Amino acid sequence: MDERNSFSGRATRYARVGTNMSGIAAKMIGSRLLGSSIDHDKNAMELARALGNLKGPLMKVAQLLSTIPDALPPEYAAELASLQSNAPPMGYPFVKRRMAAELGPDWLKRYRHFEKAPAAAASLGQVHRAVTPEGENVACKLQYPNMDSAIEADLSQLGLIFNLHKRMRPGIDTSEIRREIADRLREELDYEREARAARLYARTFAGDDTIRVPAVHPDLSTRRLLTLGWLDGRRLLEYKEAPLETRNRIARALFRAYWHPFADIGVIHGDPHLGNYTVFEEGGEAAGINLLDYGCIRIFPKSFVHGVVDLYEGLLHDDEARVVNAYETWGFRGLSRELIEVLNIWARFIYGPILDDRVRTLADGTKPGEYGRREAFSVHQALKEKGPVLVPREFVFMDRAALGLGAVLLHLQAELNFYEIFQEELAAFPPAAVEERQAAALDEAGLPRP
Template sequence: MSDTHDPERNRLSARLGRTVKVGTNLSGAGLTFAANSLFGGDKGDERIAKALAAALGKSKGPLMKVAQMVSTIPDFLPPEYAEQLSHLQAQAPAMGWPFVRRRMRAELGADWQSRFTEFGKEAAHAASLGQVHRATLPDGRAVACKLQYPDMASAVESDVGQLKTLLGLFKRLDGSIDPTEMIGEITDRLREELDYQREAKHMALYGQLLAHEPYVTVPEPIADLSTDRLLTMSWVEGEGLSAYEDAPQEVRNTIARNLFWTWWKPFTGYAVIHGDPHLGNYQVTQGGESLNLLDFGCIRIFPANFVAGVVDLYRAVRDDDFDATYAAYEKWGFENLTPELVEVLNVWARFIYGPMHDDRVRSVADGVKPGEYGRKEAFEVRRLLKERGPVKIPREFVFMDRAAIGLGAAYLRLGAKLNFHRLFEDSLEGFDEMALAARQAEALNRAGLVLQA
């Protein structure tokens, strides 16, 4: 069969052409950005945001994933930008059987099909970096085979370069936040997402940390059927959170409580977070009694003193102790702070910690829609930083903030009402930084992982 009729080769050619297309798309968006910032008046930001979203919508792949990441960090972009980017969906047409067959042969050898009794030719799920196929092992276990698209490493580097250019322009024109460290953090995590061997270790780590918890199930990686570009894991099934938005209040509260512990237990106990709060990464099982946690490409492992800083800030804001908040931000990694900048950062801290300081059953944010969670407060922070900043956000802040906001939005989607103060206090019971560091070192060693830079 000629090259012109090879579906995989045609798709691959299209993907290889993405660098030029992305550059053209973003150049147009960048020009619109600059022109509207200078001449656009009150509606300039809105027009820039629409141009940026339109450009990214044409690019697909890693850059769209990055755009989704930054759209869920409220203080990273103006609200107009976040609103437009939040509509982007990291879905891509699945590549066909010729690609699947060649990828599996390349990763497992010419006899790869003998390793399975069944292998679905159609993808069960396709996203920006790869696609998933359901298969069955000879012992009867159902598994998910996650295949990485070709040329993703070069695509990531190209897309990250475009993002740096665009956000560099944003930094010069806006001036409220220096995103240098944030871009570096996002870049590092995105590169890690291409390493499926690392993701398998992340999955194994979470399997250890949550092994005895009845409220969550973590898929099990299948080591001898996994490589750098193929990740095979046990197949899990459940329903999306949206299926429970009209469930009885107690069911919704149970789901939200399970989400809290699934996220906070690894963080306060081992200084590890699941950094991708996308609702598709949670499945509800057993009628709302338990969850499946999915996708371990974006896991953030912190030094123990960062978690201590989070706890210190919680207590400092609770006690209205300005000097203690100053010290907590420094422990987080904020540099060149001034009392004026700390006052601005405290606007955000009081919002994030507010539900945890309020000892009553409540929603996480009364009268706020899920997609607007944190937007008003972030806008106020950016306004004040334009007067008193800029502030350079430390890289450790990025996925901590992103995951917390994603979790809050999930609570709002569920209409959950909980005593967040009691939950958080329970999560801190017996907290000790040195003991946390020791537990973390042991867990990382078992999983073959190390602290991230």
């Protein structure tokens, strides 16, 4: 049966999510019409409960929105930031049917061994460890059923979330955010695209002995099944108390895994979080990181890459004209001096470590759970008075990735000169030639140009 966006799948999803969401919406709208106060804390908790037990994209969307200043009221952002998927994984009888649908009825004969219990579970699928007939350990990422339908149903519910916020006089216009999230979520369902993205990253980090990218097994992969080489490693949090030299080595690899593909070919890993990295060791010591997931790889046009560099250089050299040009290049419109000052609060926070030419932690004195919270509050308050401002779509995952990377790095409390590392990237990969480098890399990997 074709699972792509079936009516029954959407209807089931609407029923599960819509009832809870509609009840919360009705209370909020009713309070506003009657002039009574809205208990945002209580409603936020109810919203988190409504979403938190669902596998799939809506939980992923909620976590993403929690990182964008003023995309949601702060009470909601705090609740949604803590969401984790508590839904149980698919049982083995279900897995067998799913595998047979992807590789045929004799699928098990294509492996020497296939572990029945999943090694990991995520919002869109789960991973099983297996061994190929040649004896190679692999990770089989199997998509949950009806995810196409879930995406479309959940995107409709996302409209309700945004419409609720619109009634509260927000500081930002979220219309482009909605379009960007929709496009990226649909891409994540295509495991063939993810396989090409993994090959792109393998090419990008070829010869780098601190970042490992798993090999793709195309003969054991489909649109809903992705088989990659298994990379042994330990959880990053196991190194929180390691010697500073070790933490610095890991942090440098994490930083490079984010910034190098952007500087080189205008690409970022849009979902950096603790579950997407492990640490590999050599000679009993941490040597680098395994980069595990390639579902959310954002490819930017050259204009956006130039805008990112221009904003950095403008902030670095206090060049207001260059800062304004950068925002306009990204797609911000109708900017006043006051709005630019507000946007610069967030920009200086995101760029902070690479503007500061000294050895430092990523965010001096900040705890992992508080990263960006103070700055987001300042932006939220200011935009309520000066906004609304339309947020360009490319900004969404760039922002998400920067915050995600920062949250991961804070656990290590590494002490590095991030400015120096970034300057090295810019010198090695001048932005003027990014389009040419990008075209060659994407064509080789089989990915479309932006």
